[in-house]
Amino acid sequence: MGLSPTQLGMSARVYAEYETPPQSRSLSDIVRQAGITADLAAVEEHLSARTASRSRLLADAGAHIIAAGGKRLRAALVVLAARLGAYEAARARRPAIAMELLHAASLVHDDLVDNAGQRRGRVTVHERWDKDVALMLGDYFFALAASELAAEPDPRIIRFYANAAQTLVEGELSPVTTLEPLETALAQYFTKIGSKTAVLFETACKAGIAVAGGDEAQIAALGGYGYDLGLAFQIVDDVLDFIGDEAALGKPAGNDLREGTLTLPLIYAVAQSNHPLLREVARTARPDPGRVPQLVAVVVGAGGAVRAMDEARALVSRAAAHLASFPPSPARDALATIGDFVLERQQ
Amino acid sequence: MGLSPTQLGMSARVYAEYETPPQSRSLSDIVRQAGITADLAAVEEHLSARTASRSRLLADAGAHIIAAGGKRLRAALVVLAARLGAYEAARARRPAIAMELLHAASLVHDDLVDNAGQRRGRVTVHERWDKDVALMLGDYFFALAASELAAEPDPRIIRFYANAAQTLVEGELSPVTTLEPLETALAQYFTKIGSKTAVLFETACKAGIAVAGGDEAQIAALGGYGYDLGLAFQIVDDVLDFIGDEAALGKPAGNDLREGTLTLPLIYAVAQSNHPLLREVARTARPDPGRVPQLVAVVVGAGGAVRAMDEARALVSRAAAHLASFPPSPARDALATIGDFVLERQQ
Numbered sequence: 001m002g003l004s005p006t007q008l009g010m011s012a013r014v015y016a017e018y019e020t021p022p023q024s025r026s027l028s029d030i031v032r033q034a035g036i037t038a039d040l041a042a043v044e045e046h047l048s049a050r051t052a053s054r055s056r057l058l059a060d061a062g063a064h065i066i067a068a069g070g071k072r073l074r075a076a077l078v079v080l081a082a083r084l085g086a087y088e089a090a091r092a093r094r095p096a097i098a099m100e101l102l103h104a105a106s107l108v109h110d111d112l113v114d115n116a117g118q119r120r121g122r123v124t125v126h127e128r129w130d131k132d133v134a135l136m137l138g139d140y141f142f143a144l145a146a147s148e149l150a151a152e153p154d155p156r157i158i159r160f161y162a163n164a165a166q167t168l169v170e171g172e173l174s175p176v177t178t179l180e181p182l183e184t185a186l187a188q189y190f191t192k193i194g195s196k197t198a199v200l201f202e203t204a205c206k207a208g209i210a211v212a213g214g215d216e217a218q219i220a221a222l223g224g225y226g227y228d229l230g231l232a233f234q235i236v237d238d239v240l241d242f243i244g245d246e247a248a249l250g251k252p253a254g255n256d257l258r259e260g261t262l263t264l265p266l267i268y269a270v271a272q273s274n275h276p277l278l279r280e281v282a283r284t285a286r287p288d289p290g291r292v293p294q295l296v297a298v299v300v301g302a303g304g305a306v307r308a309m310d311e312a313r314a315l316v317s318r319a320a321a322h323l324a325s326f327p328p329s330p331a332r333d334a335l336a337t338i339g340d341f342v343l344e345r346q347q
Numbered sequence: 348m349g350l351s352p353t354q355l356g357m358s359a360r361v362y363a364e365y366e367t368p369p370q371s372r373s374l375s376d377i378v379r380q381a382g383i384t385a386d387l388a389a390v391e392e393h394l395s396a397r398t399a400s401r402s403r404l405l406a407d408a409g410a411h412i413i414a415a416g417g418k419r420l421r422a423a424l425v426v427l428a429a430r431l432g433a434y435e436a437a438r439a440r441r442p443a444i445a446m447e448l449l450h451a452a453s454l455v456h457d458d459l460v461d462n463a464g465q466r467r468g469r470v471t472v473h474e475r476w477d478k479d480v481a482l483m484l485g486d487y488f489f490a491l492a493a494s495e496l497a498a499e500p501d502p503r504i505i506r507f508y509a510n511a512a513q514t515l516v517e518g519e520l521s522p523v524t525t526l527e528p529l530e531t532a533l534a535q536y537f538t539k540i541g542s543k544t545a546v547l548f549e550t551a552c553k554a555g556i557a558v559a560g561g562d563e564a565q566i567a568a569l570g571g572y573g574y575d576l577g578l579a580f581q582i583v584d585d586v587l588d589f590i591g592d593e594a595a596l597g598k599p600a601g602n603d604l605r606e607g608t609l610t611l612p613l614i615y616a617v618a619q620s621n622h623p624l625l626r627e628v629a630r631t632a633r634p635d636p637g638r639v640p641q642l643v644a645v646v647v648g649a650g651g652a653v654r655a656m657d658e659a660r661a662l663v664s665r666a667a668a669h670l671a672s673f674p675p676s677p678a679r680d681a682l683a684t685i686g687d688f689v690l691e692r693q694q
Contacts, residue, residue, distance in 0.1 A: 136456075136460070139489065143509060143513040146512060147512075147513055149505075150502065151506070155497065158496075162496075163494065165493060166494055168490075169402075169490060173402040174402060
């Protein structure tokens with residue numbers, strides 16, 4: 001693919017926001033300013049140690065996944081949420097590790113279901129080894145995540161974890177099946193991204209403040225922040241699939257359409273344009289893989305990506321409002337700034 | 348296949364033990380005599396209720412698995428172990444349900460890895476639906492098991508669970524790779540069956556006595572009972588693959604050999620016979636699928652099944668010895684009798 005935003009007929013507005021954001025924040029800058037760089041380095045170190053296994057295959061494949069990195073955004077949310085309470089590094093570390101393991105497990109199994117060849121520009125586990133190793137590695141990470149939390153004295157944490165694990169799976173099996181009427185499509189879309197993405201963000205934040213002695217109101221407030229942030233994160237992910245840079249994403253543009261996954265930019269494009277290609281997709285709810293490049297351009301041209309970004313921006317504002325009950329602190333600032341990071345990210 | 352024990356050239360001794368056991372105990376008889384029939388019916392009811400899901404696919408595939416039944420031996424072990432302490436039905440029920448869910452999850456994923464078409468005479472989930480549903484259903488059951496235990500106030504229980512889940516996966520990836528020397532083959536075999544089978548039996552027993560207020564010594568004793576019983580159970584399973592009745596097992600005889608899985612009857616046959624076919628298998632550690640019927644007969648003729656059964660019998664005795672520190676009770680009698688059931692079972 002490799003179409004530039006201009007080739008895609010992207011509006012000046014989307015171009016301005018995505019190609020040259022006014023101030024590109026990196027997560028590591030935010031982490032540094034909040035003073036939790038060392039905490040996250042310790043999480044990383046423990047994560048590597050935990051994923052060692054007596055089984056050579058599990059150890060190798062696990063190291064492949066852990067070394068691939070990722071942003072460790074969920075670990076950062078746990079630590080920052082814990083910093084809003086009575087912070088203890090050793091206790092916050094456990095849910096931070098568990099959330100990253102649960103996230104990694106679900107990615108490995110999702111890639112297997114989607115038969116994806118690459119993730120973050122690296123070959124996937126089932127491609128590098130085989131399907132059985134990917135299956136078992138995911139199971140192993142699920143078990144490791146539970147092990148990590150089994151040492152936590154507050155029983156609410158394992159409850160949060162178990163609920164998240166259950167919801168993640170239900171999310172994977174809750175597809176968007178229709179593009180019209182708009183209300184139905186939106187309800188299906190938000191159910192899906194709520195289950196597959198937002199619940200893990202919510203759980204990370206709730207677990208973080210809970211292990212730091214937060215009360216129920218604080219847990220609910222941070223849960224609300226995490227859930228809304230997670231919805232915004234997934235919407236931006238889905239927008240980037242239309243307008244992102246292939247090299248930065250590590251996967252070709254239009255990937256969702258190619259796999260028949262119906263996301264918010266397409267839903268909004270169908271709602272606000274009578275382009276024949278969109279009419280056809282609306283009728284069948286099955287994008288024709290052969291017309292993906294054209295469909296990507298039509299969706300962006302119809303303003304689907306812009307409206308989806310408006311939605312993400314509104315969710316980030318709603319997320320930030322949940323932080324109002326906490327006194328100002330570097331951690332609170334960092335959580336607010338992560339909202340901007342989520343909106344501005346290129347990958 | 349459908350070869351009778353006689354056609355297989357089975358020794359009179361094995362025939363006597365397997366074809367017409369002196370007193371064939373059923374698990375439901377044992378359960379009735381111990382007075383826990385109602386307790387297990389409640390487990391069954393909760394198990395069905397728990398596996399309902401918002402996702403129609405998960406609910407349907409989950410019901411398929413749960414309805415397939417199985418012996419619920421792990422649930423019975425939890426309840427009987429709890430009966431040795433201060434029994435509370437509602438607390439014992441949680442680990443009973445969790446152990447059955449964890450067992451079901453690992454079966455669904457194992458069948459997927461082994462590409463098995465049938466399990467207990469019923470079509471497997473990945474055959475009836477597809478591989479993705481089997482993958483997600485296993486994940487869902489893992490999550491449900493953790494959910495079930497998240498409500499348990501004693502934090503040791505979730506630790507037992509997490510350890511078992513981790514060990515199960517490691518067991519799946521710890522194959523027996525060599526048949527000689529005998530010591531190496533036995534070490535690999537017992538590592539594998541310890542991880543893939545015995546740990547779950549051990550965990551069921553430990554969790555049962557722990558929720559009933561057992562002390563560390565009692566937990567260790569019942570853990571030892573469960574582990575040894577589990578080893579015996581798996582050995583009998585592996586023997587039945589050589590001499591069992593296809594209709595009763597719901598899978599063809601020689602299945603393990605056909606899949607290249609090296610088990611105890613073969614290991615012992617290689618150790619005590621110079622039959623050319625066994626020499627060849629010992630050299631390659633890869634049974635030739637075309638010669639499975641012949642190899643089954645050679646292994647049985649070489650006394651591999653008899654010696655494996657001797658081993659299982661010794662393990663059941665060792666398991667029973669762990670019960671000596673508990674005062675006599677219907678539950679203790681039932682646990683001892685389960686050892687005989689494990690040795691006598693036909694499927």
